[in-house]
Amino acid sequence: xxxxxxxxxxxxxxxxxxxxxxxxxxxxxxxxxxxxxxxxxxxxxxxxxxxxxxxxxxxxxxxxxxxxxxxxxxxxxxxxxxxxxxxxxxxxxxxxxxxxxxxxxxxxxxxxxxxxxxxxxxxx
Numbered sequence: 001x002x003x004x005x006x007x008x009x010x011x012x013x014x015x016x017x018x019x020x021x022x023x024x025x026x027x028x029x030x031x032x033x034x035x036x037x038x039x040x041x042x043x044x045x046x047x048x049x050x051x052x053x054x055x056x057x058x059x060x061x062x063x064x065x066x067x068x069x070x071x072x073x074x075x076x077x078x079x080x081x082x083x084x085x086x087x088x089x090x091x092x093x094x095x096x097x098x099x100x101x102x103x104x105x106x107x108x109x110x111x112x113x114x115x116x117x118x119x120x121x122x123x124x
Contacts, residue, residue: 003055003121006089008041011061014081015039020074034110035065035074041119053123055091058099058116066110068103075101075113082117091121 015037016024022033040060047054061078065071087093099116
């Protein structure tokens with residue numbers, strides 16, 4: 001399994017247990033009830049060293065909701081859960097840090113908070 005897929009699976013498990021979310025998806029769903037989350041951990045770059053293989057994975061967790069106050073509290077909880085994940089696989093999680101967090105609104109639609117992280121992993 002790739003480093004990105006490993007991180008994505010761990011995040012889906014951790015974020016999926018948030019009671020208020022109606023679902024956690026690998027991409028924008030065709031139909032979903034608010035609030036829900038979409039995870040993307042597909043951007044990987046080389047982070048190898050002299051004696052081993054490594055990857056840097058950019059992780060985007062986007063929360064969608066029609067209530068901005070609830071969205072911010074959900075984003076706080078998601079951020080804490082992401083930073084606390086553990087990865088049990090052929091990859092060792094070396095570091096995981098917040099890159100940025102931003103909230104936007106489509107004039108005709110719901111609010112979205114994108115929380116971006118950088119994960120660095122080494123092959124075990």
